[in-house]
Amino acid sequence: MPADQTPENSRGHWGSGLVFIFAAAGSAIGLGNIWRFPISVADGGGGLFLLLYIICILAIGLPVMLAEMVIGRAGQKNPVGAMKRLKPGTNWYLFGLLSVVTGAVITSFYSVVAGWAGIYLFASFAGTFTEPVKEGTAAFFDRTTANVPVVLLAHFLFIGLTAVIVALGIKRGIEGMIKFAMPLFLLLLLALMFRSLTLSGSLDGLQYYLVPRFSDWDSSYFLLALGQAFFSLGLGMGAIITYGSYLRQKENLPNAAVSVVGLDTLIAVLAGLIIFPALFTVMAVAEVEQLDGGAGLIFVVLSGIFHELPMSWLFSVLFFALLLVAALTSSVSLLEAATAYLIDEKGMSRPQAACAIALGAFLLGIPSLLSQVDTSFFHASGMFGWGFSFFSLLDNIYVTIALPVAGLGISLFVGWGWGIENALKDLQQGRPSAFPWQRIWCFMIRYVAPIAILVVLVYNVFEFFNG
Numbered sequence: 356m357p358a359d360q361t362p363e364n365s366r367g368h369w370g371s372g373l374v375f376i377f378a379a380a381g382s383a384i385g386l387g388n389i390w391r392f393p394i395s396v397a398d399g400g401g402g403l404f405l406l407l408y409i410i411c412i413l414a415i416g417l418p419v420m421l422a423e424m425v426i427g428r429a430g431q432k433n434p435v436g437a438m439k440r441l442k443p444g445t446n447w448y449l450f451g452l453l454s455v456v457t458g459a460v461i462t463s464f465y466s467v468v469a470g471w472a473g474i475y476l477f478a479s480f481a482g483t484f485t486e487p488v489k490e491g492t493a494a495f496f497d498r499t500t501a502n503v504p505v506v507l508l509a510h511f512l513f514i515g516l517t518a519v520i521v522a523l524g525i526k527r528g529i530e531g532m533i534k535f536a537m538p539l540f541l542l543l544l545l546a547l548m549f550r551s552l553t554l555s556g557s558l559d560g561l562q563y564y565l566v567p568r569f570s571d572w573d574s575s576y577f578l579l580a581l582g583q584a585f586f587s588l589g590l591g592m593g594a595i596i597t598y599g600s601y602l603r604q605k606e607n608l609p610n611a612a613v614s615v616v617g618l619d620t621l622i623a624v625l626a627g628l629i630i631f632p633a634l635f636t637v638m639a640v641a642e643v644e645q646l647d648g649g650a651g652l653i654f655v656v657l658s659g660i661f662h663e664l665p666m667s668w669l670f671s672v673l674f675f676a677l678l679l680v681a682a683l684t685s686s687v688s689l690l691e692a693a694t695a696y697l698i699d700e701k702g703m704s705r706p707q708a709a710c711a712i713a714l715g716a717f718l719l720g721i722p723s724l725l726s727q728v729d730t731s732f733f734h735a736s737g738m739f740g741w742g743f744s745f746f747s748l749l750d751n752i753y754v755t756i757a758l759p760v761a762g763l764g765i766s767l768f769v770g771w772g773w774g775i776e777n778a779l780k781d782l783q784q785g786r787p788s789a790f791p792w793q794r795i796w797c798f799m800i801r802y803v804a805p806i807a808i809l810v811v812l813v814y815n816v817f818e819f820f821n822g
Contacts, residue, residue, distance in 0.1 A: 367525035372606045374530055376614045377537045378688070379424075379598050383589040383619040384540070385465075385685030389653075389678055392623045393630040395583045399576040402567040405627070407580035412620050415807050416584045418799040419762055420595060421612040422769040422778070427599025428608065429781040433695040434596040441773045450764025454593035455696045457757040458689040459712060461592065463719035464749050465689070466517070469682035470509030470724075471654060472675050474499060479671035484661040492659035500727040510720055517686045518713035521694050522706040525601055529687055536684050543677040544625055550670060551629045556636030564631040578814050581807055586754060587623055588616065589685065591761035593692035600695070608782055609790045629674075630657070637663050653678070690716070723749060751819055759812040763805055770801035 369375040396404050430437020434451030442448075478484065478499075488495045500506055520528045551557065589595065602608075637660045661671040690712055697708035726744035769778050775797050782790050790796075 367601055368603055369601050370526065370530055372602075372611060374533060375598065375602055375606065376611055376618070378529065378533045379595055379611070379615045380618040380622075381533055381537055381540075381684030382594040382598060382688030383587065383615065383685075384622045385589070385681050387583075387587045387589070387685075388619070388623040389626045389630075389681055392583060392587060393627055395579055396564060396627055396631075399579045400568060400571045400573065401563045402565050403569065403571060404576055404580055405564065405624070406567050407577050408584055408623075409620065411577075411581045411584040411807075412588070412616060414799060415581060415804050416588045416590065417612060417616045418796055418804050419585075419590050419766055419808075420588055420616055421609060421782075421796060422765055422800050423590065423595040424599040424602075424608050424612055425778050425781050426765065426769065426773075427596040428602045428604070428606075429778075430596075431600050432699045433600065433692065434593045435696055436699040437596060437600060438768060438773075441777070442768070445772070447764070447768050447772045450761055450768060451593070451596070453757060453764070454591050454596070454761040455693050457753050457761055458592035458594060459693040459716060460719065460749060460753050460757075462514075462517075462686055462689045462693075462712075463716040464723040464746055465682065465686055466514045466716060467506070467510050467720050467724045467746070469513045469679060469686065470506055471500065472678040472682060473509045473513060474505065475654060475658065476672065476675040476679055479661075479668070479675050482668055484658050484671045485667045486662045488659070492655045495658075496654045500724075503725065506724055506727075507721070510724055511717060513682070513686070514713050514717045514720070517683065517690050518709045520687050521690050521713075522709040524705060529691060532687060533684065536680050540677065540680045540684070543673050543680065544622065544629070547629045547670070547673050547677060548625050550666065550673075551632040554632050554636045554664060556634070557632035560631035560633070560635035561628070563635065564627050578811055581811050582755070582759075582815065585758060585762060585808070585811070588619055589688070591758040591765065592689055593696075593761075594685075594688035596765075597692040597695045598688065604784060609792070609796075633657065633660060633664065633670075636660070722746075755815040755819060756812065759808050759815065763808045763812065766800055766804045766808060770797075770805065775801060 369378065395408075398404075399407070426434070426437050426441065430440045432440060434454050435448050436451075438448040438451040483495075490498070520532045522528065523531070552561075554560075585591065599608075602611075634656070657674065658671065661667045661674075664670050690709065693712040694705065694708040697703045697711060698705055701708075703711070723744075723746040726746045769775065779790070779793060779797070782793070
């Protein structure tokens with residue numbers, strides 16, 4: 356029997372609490388920190404958004420993060436199995452099932468974006484962005500994503516690598532990947548940050564990014580910050596619950612939650628220190644605030660300004676390598692959640708489960724991939740004013756609606772369903788002094804978090820049907 360397994364629990368355990376912290380942080384640190392976070396800052400008023408984001412992380416993100424960890428460790432199973440074990444004979448497990456499905460669906464189009472990052476990494480090595488792209492970066496992106504065989508291959512290779520890592524198990528696969536990927540990620544991040552801070556527009560970028568302008572206050576900024584905080588931490592996707600199920604009872608979960616949230620927030624802030632100095636080197640404030648998110652920021656705007664930066668080749672290579680590593684650590688955690696579900700609930704072997712989920716994610720990713728080609732078959736329009744591609748449709752349904760629903764269910768489950776007293780027993784492990792801020796956490800998870808998440812959910816639903 357492998358060293359990380361016991362007769363009581365053959366699912367495996369993390370080698371140490373530090374490995375778990377890096378794994379959970381790797382799950383949270385992904386495209387959301389590098390792709391969504393900077394554009395949310397631009398949409399939300401710069402430094403004012405950053406302040407609101409940190410408040411939301413502490414008030415909502417941290418309590419829900421700890422709630423997911425305690426469900427996983429106490430239940431010692433995937434999100435569905437853990438909720439069934441902790442509250443048998445009820446339907447609370449449906450929220451766990453939603454989180455597993457949501458994570459698997461997000462993996463499908465996440466892999467497509469990661470494939471683009473891989474293609475752009477090769478293009479960076481070839482020096483494509485060291486001088487202006489003749490056809491323009493927007494046209495270059497359109498041509499790249501329309502090259503279906505190449506993009507399909509990139510999508511397949513990325514989801515295949517993810518499946519191999521998950522199939523190898525906790526010790527040999529995920530833990531081995533984390534020990535290599537997280538130090539590499541941090542080195543790339545710091546190298547890019549120091550390089551970006553030496554650019555000519557760094558002071559203007561830092562002022563916009565770090566100094567709140569309270570005169571620009573808009574109530575929508577708070578909702579935007581709360582939604583970004585939830586997505587950035589990877590909550591409601593089943594990954595943290597699943598990773599928590601591989602923890603030993605001796606681990607201090609409150610300290611682990613603080614460490615994971617702190618590391619994820621630090622990464623998001625540092626990502627802004629990379630992107631905004633680069634943007635303000637070649638753009639004005641009004642232009643930055645008019646940027647479109649997603650591909651518009653990463654694959655069009657940033658690749659378009661790389662040639663204007665000193666040491667452009669190195670900057671672009673490091674940036675897309677950073678993006679690819681971030682995507683890998685997150686996709687592994689999402690695939691692991693769904694894989695653990697098939698292992699625990701359906702009795703499948705780990706290789707079989709990993710391959711089955713990966714195959715499903717790959718096939719579901721194909722319509723998302725093709726929707727970037729101008730083919731009307733993959734676009735929904737007319738109903739409720741929608742004009743989404745299949746890619747955007749999945750993103751809107753599962754990121755803006757399914758994630759908050761799953762997060763709301765998790766908060767209510769810990770606060771009221773399973774019961775806050777039972778959660779505290781697991782967290783304290785007979786040592787109440789190990790959790791000094793328990794009263795604050797109890798209040799936040801029972802009242803503040805559910806109300807705040809519900810407000811965001813209602814707002815997102817309204818925007819979805821009327822946007």
